[in-house]
Amino acid sequence: xxxxxxxxxxxxxxxxxxxxxxxxxxxxxxxxxxxxxxxxxxxxxxxxxxxxxxxxxxxxxxxxxxxxxxxxxxxxxxxxxxxxxxxxxxxxxxxxxxxxxxxxxxxxxxxxxxxxxxxxxxxxxxxxxxxxxxxxxxxxxxxxxxxxxxxxxxxxxxxxxxxxxxxxxxxxxxxxxxxxxxxxxxxxxxxxxxxxxxxxxxxxxxxxxxxxxxxxxxxxxxxxxxxxxxxxxxxxxxxxxxxxxxxxxxxxxxxxxxxxxxxxxxxxxxxxxxxxxxxxxxxxxxxxxxxxxxxxxxxxxxxxxxxxxxxxxxxxxxxxxxxxxxxxxxxxxxxxxxxxxxxxxxxxxxxxxxxxxxxxxxxxxxxxxxxxxxxxxxxxxxxxxxxxxxxxxxxxxxxxxxxxxxxxxxxxxxxxxxxxxxxxxxxxxxxxxxxxxxxxxxxxxxxxxxxxxxxxxxxxxxxxxxxxxxxxxxxxxx
Numbered sequence: 001x002x003x004x005x006x007x008x009x010x011x012x013x014x015x016x017x018x019x020x021x022x023x024x025x026x027x028x029x030x031x032x033x034x035x036x037x038x039x040x041x042x043x044x045x046x047x048x049x050x051x052x053x054x055x056x057x058x059x060x061x062x063x064x065x066x067x068x069x070x071x072x073x074x075x076x077x078x079x080x081x082x083x084x085x086x087x088x089x090x091x092x093x094x095x096x097x098x099x100x101x102x103x104x105x106x107x108x109x110x111x112x113x114x115x116x117x118x119x120x121x122x123x124x125x126x127x128x129x130x131x132x133x134x135x136x137x138x139x140x141x142x143x144x145x146x147x148x149x150x151x152x153x154x155x156x157x158x159x160x161x162x163x164x165x166x167x168x169x170x171x172x173x174x175x176x177x178x179x180x181x182x183x184x185x186x187x188x189x190x191x192x193x194x195x196x197x198x199x200x201x202x203x204x205x206x207x208x209x210x211x212x213x214x215x216x217x218x219x220x221x222x223x224x225x226x227x228x229x230x231x232x233x234x235x236x237x238x239x240x241x242x243x244x245x246x247x248x249x250x251x252x253x254x255x256x257x258x259x260x261x262x263x264x265x266x267x268x269x270x271x272x273x274x275x276x277x278x279x280x281x282x283x284x285x286x287x288x289x290x291x292x293x294x295x296x297x298x299x300x301x302x303x304x305x306x307x308x309x310x311x312x313x314x315x316x317x318x319x320x321x322x323x324x325x326x327x328x329x330x331x332x333x334x335x336x337x338x339x340x341x342x343x344x345x346x347x348x349x350x351x352x353x354x355x356x357x358x359x360x361x362x363x364x365x366x367x368x369x370x371x372x373x374x375x376x377x378x379x380x381x382x383x384x385x386x387x388x389x390x391x392x393x394x395x396x397x398x399x400x401x402x403x404x405x406x407x408x409x410x411x412x413x414x415x416x417x418x419x420x421x422x423x424x425x426x427x428x429x430x431x432x433x434x435x436x437x438x439x440x441x442x443x444x445x446x447x448x449x450x451x452x453x454x455x456x457x458x459x460x461x462x463x464x465x466x467x468x469x470x471x472x473x474x475x476x477x478x
Contacts, residue, residue, distance in 0.1 A: 009073045009467070011094035012050035016070050020052070023062055027102075028054050035080055036097050037088060041352075044085035044437060049075065049097040057177060057185055057216040060098070064214065064467075065183025067096055073470050074098050076210035078152025079123065081144040083354070084436025086156070086209045086472045100151050103216060109134045114222040115174055115191035120151025120215050127220065136222035139166040139258075143341055151215045157207035159432035161259040161292075161337075164388035166223070168432070169206065176202045177217035181463035189219045204458070209434050210469040212462050226258075226294030230301020231330040234309060234321035235285035239387070240363040241317040242289050246388055248312060249291060253304050259292040261337050262387040266380055266397075270343035271336070278339045279332060281322045289387070290337050292330075340384055344395055348404040350379060351414040353394040357427035362387060365425050369394060372417045376410055391431040394418060419446065435473045443473065 010016065021029065030051040037046035054060045067074050073095040077087050089095060103121035110116070111134040118127055124145040131138040142148060142160040152158075154176070158169045166172065175189040178201075188202060205213050236242045239262065246260050268284040282288055291308075293301040305323045312318040324330040344352070357365050366383055373379050378399050385392040396414050398404055407414075419429045419442055429442045444452065459466075459474055470476050 008071075009092065009095070009470070010071050012067075012072050012096045013094050016066070016072060017050055020063065020066060023066075024052075024054070024059055028052050028059060030099070032097070036077060036099070039080070039082060039085055039088050041083060044088040044090055046075075046088045046090050046092075046095075046097075048094050050094060051097045051099060053099045053102045055102045057103075057179060060179045060214055060216055061183045061185055063096065063098060064179050064181065067467050068182050068465050071465050071467060072096055073467050074210075074214070075469055076100070076151070076155065076214055078120070078149040078155070079144065079147045081148045082152065082156060082436060083352075083433045084430070084438040086434055086436030086469065087152075089437070089469075089471055091471065098214065100149060100214075100216070103151075106130045107217065110191070111136055111222070113191050115219050116222055117189055117191075117217060117219045118150055119217045120149060120154075122150050124148050124150060124153060131222050132225070134222070135225060137225045138172070138220060138222055140169055140172055143338055150218060150220075154206050154215055154218055155209050156434035157432070159386065159389070159391060161261060161386060163386055163391070163432075164260055165255060165258045165294075170203060172221045173202065173206060173218055174221055175219040176205055176215055178205055178213045178215045180213045181465065181468050186213070189217060191219050207434070209436065209472050211459060211473050212468060214468075226256075227297040228293075228295045228299050228301050229258075229327070229330065230293045230295075230305055230324055231333045232291050232305040232309065232321055232323040233281050233288055233333050233336070234291065234312070234318045235282050235288045236318055237316065238287055238363065239366045242287060242387055243359060243362060244315070245289060245308075245312050245317045248315070248317070249308055252308055252311070253293060253295075256293050256295045256299060256301075256304070257291065257388075258294045259290070259386070260388040261290040262384060262392075263288045263290065263337065263340070264381075264383045266382040267340045267343065267384050268336075270347050270382065271339055274343050274346040275339055278335055280336060281333065282320055285320065290333055292334075337384075340382075341393075344382060344397075347397050349382075349395045349397050350404045350407040351396045351411050351418070353392075353396075353415065353418050353422075353429070354431050354433040355392055355394055355418070355422045355427055355429055356390040356431035357392070357422060357425045359387070359390045361425040361427070362390065362392070365392075365421065365427070368421060369418065372421050373414060376413050376417060377407065379407075379414070390427070437471055440471070440473065440475050444475070
């Protein structure tokens with residue numbers, strides 16, 4: 001199925017813009033700023049756009065209805081933190097850039113229902129604070145939680161460090177309110193855990209990156225706050241030992257294991273080089289893990305971690321370790337993990353990969369990766385990530401004395417080589433950052449053809465005018 005009839009769009013200028021000005025409050029219209037036309041890695045840039053910041057779902061509906069009638073493209077904009085170009089379209093002439101930044105109400109918080117209803121523009125950190133205010137936990141945690149907005153987080157089905165225990169954004173959403181491509185409003189904010197009334201449009205919209213509609217509010221799942229938390233960093237023999245340690249931890253501690261992060265030596269060396277203020281508790285071992293626990297009233301994280309370390313040492317899995325003796329020390333451990341992306345940025349990667357493989361395949365993938373990349377040139381590799389769910393950040397860097405610009409002509413080959421290896425191991429080339437515009441070609445190369453055909457049919461059925469984030473996820477005209 002093709003969408004050739006929707007590859008040409010009208011700009012959001014002239015009479016179209018004048019008509020919207022007559023129908024919407026003046027505060028909806030904003031002067032365009034550079035940040036709305038850029039993305040963090042500098043790979044994509046827009047030229048112009050009509051920036052609209054509605055305050056209500058009804059105003060969003062007015063905008064989308066008008067855009068559908070005039071065939072004006074809409075680029076949804078959340079916190080602007082996406083890393084795959086989903087929020088920027090450089091090939092469209094004056095699209096609508098629809099920012100949800102003014103939709104920031106916490107509509108309802110219910111500790112009895114364990115549910116929180118918030119508008120799409122609420123920043124993730126504020127969602128967490130709203131949950132804490134009713135003595136509950138919203139466990140989704142990502143590096144950009146101080147700026148990422150919940151609408152964008154759901155639209156990309158973001159993951160983060162606590163997926164091992166709590167799941168992705170999809171698993172933490174009970175209901176959605178959204179404006180569909182024709183401007184109609186989907187009223188689906190019910191907190192029901194069981195609702196089998198036909199197709200679940202919530203799960204269709206989550207992860208669709210704004211290509212099937214605009215998420216305007218969500219009812220989120222809340223959980224009890226752990227009574228006791230703890231953390232440890234342990235040096236492990238290799239990635240296979242890290243997996244064995246994870247299985248041992250879950251056997252002994254159960255669902256109390258909230259996060260389990262694998263850290264490679266290169267990432268720690270980058271921190272020592274570019275961010276010496278970050279203390280490295282174990283120095284720079286070849287491989288280490290950060291284990292985080294959240295236990296009930298009767299739990300003792302330090303004792304559980306000491307018992308785990310003793311058993312792992314006896315099994316030959318770990319060579320060294322440090323257990324946090326205070327909440328501040330736990331935060332210090334997490335500062336190491338959370339600083340690695342910034343260390344990467346300061347070095348400058350040739351090609352960065354957000355991938356996942358089956359957990360059993362992690363050791364083989366990591367062992368084979370350097371050889372695959374070495375066929376292209378001499379590089380350093382920083383591999384780290386959420387090993388408990390198979391999500392690795394596999395980033396390729398220039399050797400000392402060189403920069404990423406020296407390898408511009410090799411970037412595509414590096415990406416293809418890494419992604420081919422991921423595919424060979426039954427993995428995914430997009431684990432938690434989405435597809436955006438960066439990985440549209442990868443989707444076509446690696447995704448099952450039947451799935452791709454179904455996605456195109458859904459897009460054509462729901463968005464026949466093709467106005468919703470055109471060029472993201474699916475190529476325009478296909």
